[in-house]
Amino acid sequence: MSITIKELDKSLTIKVADNRTDIERIAKFDNAVFDERVGSLCLELFLNHPNTQINDLIFVENEKGEVVSSLCLIPWEWNYDGIILNVGEMGIVGTAEEYRRQGLIRSQVEYFKQLLNERGFDISIIQGIPYFYRQFGYEYSVPLERNCIIELYQIPDYSEDERPKLSYRIAEKKDISEIQRLYDESSKSLAINTKKNENIWRYLIEHNPKTGTAVDIWVAEDNGQIVGYFLIAKHPFGNALTVAEVSKLSYDNALDILRYLKKLAIENNKPNIRLNIQSNCELIKTALYHGAIDRGTYAWQINIPDMVKFLKKISPVLESRIANSPFLGLTEQIRISFYTEKVSISFDKGHITSIDKLELTDGWYEPIRIPPMSAVPLFLGCRDRKESCELWKDMGASPKYSYLFDTLFPKMDSCIYTIY
Numbered sequence: 282m283s284i285t286i287k288e289l290d291k292s293l294t295i296k297v298a299d300n301r302t303d304i305e306r307i308a309k310f311d312n313a314v315f316d317e318r319v320g321s322l323c324l325e326l327f328l329n330h331p332n333t334q335i336n337d338l339i340f341v342e343n344e345k346g347e348v349v350s351s352l353c354l355i356p357w358e359w360n361y362d363g364i365i366l367n368v369g370e371m372g373i374v375g376t377a378e379e380y381r382r383q384g385l386i387r388s389q390v391e392y393f394k395q396l397l398n399e400r401g402f403d404i405s406i407i408q409g410i411p412y413f414y415r416q417f418g419y420e421y422s423v424p425l426e427r428n429c430i431i432e433l434y435q436i437p438d439y440s441e442d443e444r445p446k447l448s449y450r451i452a453e454k455k456d457i458s459e460i461q462r463l464y465d466e467s468s469k470s471l472a473i474n475t476k477k478n479e480n481i482w483r484y485l486i487e488h489n490p491k492t493g494t495a496v497d498i499w500v501a502e503d504n505g506q507i508v509g510y511f512l513i514a515k516h517p518f519g520n521a522l523t524v525a526e527v528s529k530l531s532y533d534n535a536l537d538i539l540r541y542l543k544k545l546a547i548e549n550n551k552p553n554i555r556l557n558i559q560s561n562c563e564l565i566k567t568a569l570y571h572g573a574i575d576r577g578t579y580a581w582q583i584n585i586p587d588m589v590k591f592l593k594k595i596s597p598v599l600e601s602r603i604a605n606s607p608f609l610g611l612t613e614q615i616r617i618s619f620y621t622e623k624v625s626i627s628f629d630k631g632h633i634t635s636i637d638k639l640e641l642t643d644g645w646y647e648p649i650r651i652p653p654m655s656a657v658p659l660f661l662g663c664r665d666r667k668e669s670c671e672l673w674k675d676m677g678a679s680p681k682y683s684y685l686f687d688t689l690f691p692k693m694d695s696c697i698y699t700i701y
């Protein structure tokens with residue numbers, strides 16, 4: 282029996298899944314609203330993924346007991362410069378056509394946000410359709426879906442006296458610990474990255490292949506030693522052979538992988554290769570030197586449910602930024618106005634002693650002013666103060682506080698590789 286959360290009216294009820302049958306009927310609903318790969322994703326996520334809980338699969342049922350709308354909560358962990366953030370993704374959002382525009386997603390989002398608060402998630406994320414999620418307080422931030430294209434002719438063939446340097450094969454479960462080691466090493470170049478563990482790699486190898494987010498995991502070996510890996514998306518947007526993740530590589534290995542990707546593209550009738558990977562990695566840099574064009578990214582839509590809680594969570598990072606700056610030893614209460622709320626960060630000899638919400642009674646003005654939606658890309662290092670001020674004319678600070686602001690919230694390299 283599914284669990285009732287709220288009756289919306291006599292005929293429609295918000296429920297959460299509580300058994301395999303519920304998961305199966307929601308997956309069937311997803312087949313109809315999206316396609317079978319999304320249905321399979323729902324099944325695999327809620328039957329086999331190490332991060333999910335069955336009760337986080339939310340749906341609306343009509344009087345006939347049919348599922349007519351659904352969304353779910355998928356927990357992730359993101360590493361924010363050494364701090365682990367608890368991240369709640371809103372996933373697989375859909376309503377049956379005849380029930381649209383009746384507020385069913387809005388009602389489920391209300392419950393979803395309640396879950397975020399009850400379980401103390403630091404941020405919430407969505408990789409969804411444009412614009413729609415702004416109404417629920419989500420703002421475009423961390424890069425998603427990079428579109429860096431290299432044409433096959435731009436990748437040089439081996440000359441007569443050259444041979445392929447590496448050998449390639451699809452990863453197996455026995456490779457997981459080595460892939461994990463390479464992942465941990467590679468993710469150090471990203472201030473914000475996904476925290477992955479061996480259970481997630483196992484899920485990607487064992488359960489992901491049936492879903493819309495399926496990937497082939499390739500390992501590259503040099504004399505029998507794994508020296509790198511890359512993921513190829515099986516159902517990407519567009520026609521290109523799409524690389525969805527890559528490890529750290531030497532220049533020679535990056536070039537050898539580009540040549541192997543060219544071979545795969547030709548074998549699979551792909552016109553070119555898309556690198557949907559972090560902009561600072563060796564594979565992209567090597568491709569750019571060979572003429573690839575980076576057309577930029579879409580972005581994760583992100584909401585910070587509780588600003589004070591988030592700032593408290595990242596306070597060790599803020600302290601370390603102050604310690605490595607001319608503000609070393611700072612003793613001051615820094616007051617920030619988000620216009621709809623105000624927060625103070627109290628420093629004593631460079632250490633944060635408290636972060637508090639302030640009363641709005643004295644008006645909106647404070648030494649640092651940040652409109653609420655611009656705070657998300659700023660705090661997640663996607664845009665710095667100067668770039669944000671170009672976009673948001675109501676963001677500002679006096680010279681000293683601008684310097685402090687830049688010290689506390691610099692731009693950060695980020696790339697979020699998938700857990701499913």
Ligand SMILES: CC(C)(COP(=O)(O)OP(=O)(O)OC[C@H]1O[C@@H](n2cnc3c(N)ncnc32)[C@H](O)[C@@H]1OP(=O)(O)O)[C@@H](O)C(=O)NCCC(=O)NCCS
Nearest residue numbers: 374375376380381382383384385386387388408409410413
């Ligand atoms: C997008 C979708 C999930 C919306 O579901 P829904 O149940 O109609 O959403 P709601 O009725 O709760 O809509 C909430 C608000 O958004 C508005 N809205 C609905 N669809 C919208 C759309 N496509 N674009 C912009 N606003 C939209 C509604 O009018 C409502 O505003 P209001 O409360 O001020 O009247 C639904 O159209 C759908 O399933 N589409 C196909 C699958 C899809 O694209 N899913 C999203 C994948 S990320």
